[in-house]
Amino acid sequence: MNTTALSETAVNKIKTLHQDHLQQHYKKITSFWRKSVIIDVIFSILITILGTGLLVGIILNVINISNNKLQFYLIYVALPLLVVTIIIYVLIKAGAVSISLFLNRLDYNAYYQIAIEDLWKDEITLDEVSNxxxxxxxxxxxxxxxxxxxNNLLQQSLIRVSSLEEKLDNKVINGTTKNNTFSLGVITVRKTMVFLKTLIFCLLIGLIILASLSNSKGKDSKTSNSIANGINMTYLLLWxxxxxxxxxxxxxxxxxxNFEIEANIVPHQNKFKKFILNNKEIQLEGTEFPNLFDTNTTDPVELRKILTPKVMANLIDNSNKYQEVLSMSFVNNKFTLLLDKYYYSKKAHHQDQIWKPIIARNKNIQNCIDDLIAKIELDLSHLRKGLDYLTGFDIK
Known part of the structure; x- marks a missing residue:
């Protein structure tokens, strides 16, 4: 994924601001954990109790007092707890404070504001980075x-999507341009492939029936075990x-x-998908655009007014520029564009959210700003792409 590079001036401004935040917040955090008398007292008491219990357990074991349960708790439970407690205390006193404690205090609005002013000057105003x-x-x-x-925007792959309640509690960039307000962020949706789920469910029912028949006919245990394993595996796939x-x-x-329309412009689908989804697309002029996009709308006349020859040429140019065909929709006066549909996987979504920089654990807190800047550049590259598509429709 290509990122949008910030100028050296903007990078230096963000780094200077970051150093100010280090002075204001990070030193206060480390100072509290290092110098707090309460922390010292709590850990001293814990270490004393666990150490005493371990010593008593060793003594009981040496003099052969037969109380296995007591010795188990005093030795085999107290020892690992004592080791963990000592390690935690040493790390705290050494200043190994969680990076997240510091990152949560940073003024990200100021960071993004510097970056946006650098890339778009006065064309875009950052309203907020919402929590x-x-x-x-x-x-x-x-x-x-x-x-x-x-149809809806996410139904182009034989899927059904639940409501906006299936969302990721994530940060969102909100801003305004000359004619538009916009939001940029990441959302999690639960996808259900109806065809596949139905097939797995039918297979599960079939195996259950087969299991009941084999039991009634007194099949051997090997066959019954195979059917039972098949049921368990199918149930797991369904889950x-x-x-x-x-x-x-x-x-x-x-x-x-306001167009008073609901319309979807999605990547071109094969005939089987169109049949399953009951698509009723409109015929548009030319051959290149229909080879890239399919359309579905509640008002074909109104959609034709949006998809002028110039707009279709712009969509083709953007698809070639970014080397991907994206899904988008119009609902009255709202425009939505989906970016990097397969790029943000559930496995790594904690790394790819707005505001969530990829910071290695062994990195010094003073140097994490480099990762933050890289993440800001990545986020703003998505914003540039969204604005390019929006500008391509030339709606005034």
Whole structure:
């Protein structure tokens, strides 16, 4: 993934601000943990109690007093607890404070403000980097219609997506441009592949029926065990499928014009997917755009007004520029774009969220700003991409 590079001036400003934060917050944290009398007293008491218990246990063992349960607690429980307590105390006194304690106190709004001013000058205003998944405007991830056949932005892969309640409690960048307000962030959605889930469920039912028939006919134990193992494996696959989820980086913006339309522009699908999803796409001029995108809308006439030949050319250019075809939607005056659909995996989502820098544990806290700057550049590259697509629609 290409990032958007900040100028040397902006990088130096962020590093200077970071040093100020180190002086204000980090030294206060380390000072508290290192110099607090309460911490010293608590750990001294714990070490004394555990050390005394261990000593008593060793003495009882030497003089052969037969109380195995008491000796077990005094030796085999007290010893590891004593070792862990001593290690924790030494680390605290050495100043090995969790990086997260410091990172949570940083003024990220100021960091992003410096970066945005460097890249966009006065074209973009950063309103806030929200802590509470505050999205302005709310993206159209799912169709709120009760009609299950109605397509939505995330249904182009034989999937059904739950509501916005399936979200990641993550930071969101909110800002404004000349004509738009926008949000940029990451959301987690639980995906259910209906076809696969149905197939696994039918297989499970079939194995259960086969197991009952084999029991009634008195099959040998080897056959019964094989069927039982098959049932357990199928149940596990069904459980995994039910829990499957993915993270999506999104960009959403308000438009200066209300189209009174619900429309999706998604990567081109094969005929089987279109049949399953009951897509009713509109026919557009040219051949290159239909080879890249499919469309679905509640108002074909209104969508044609949006997808002018110039706009379609811009979408093709952006797809070539970023070497990917993205999914996007219009709902009245809201525009939503999904970015890096498969890039943000559940396994590593803690590394890929807004505000979540990739910091190695062995890195010095003073040098973590390099990782923070790299993460800011990555986030703003997504913002640039979203703004490029939004500008390509030329909606005024």
């Amino acid at each position: 509470n998944f505050k999205i302005i405007p709310e993206p159209n991830f799912t169709s709120f219609s009760k009609d299950p056949k109605k 995994i499928e039910m829990k499957r989820s993915e993270n999506y980086f999104f960009f959403t913006a308000t438009l200066p014009k």
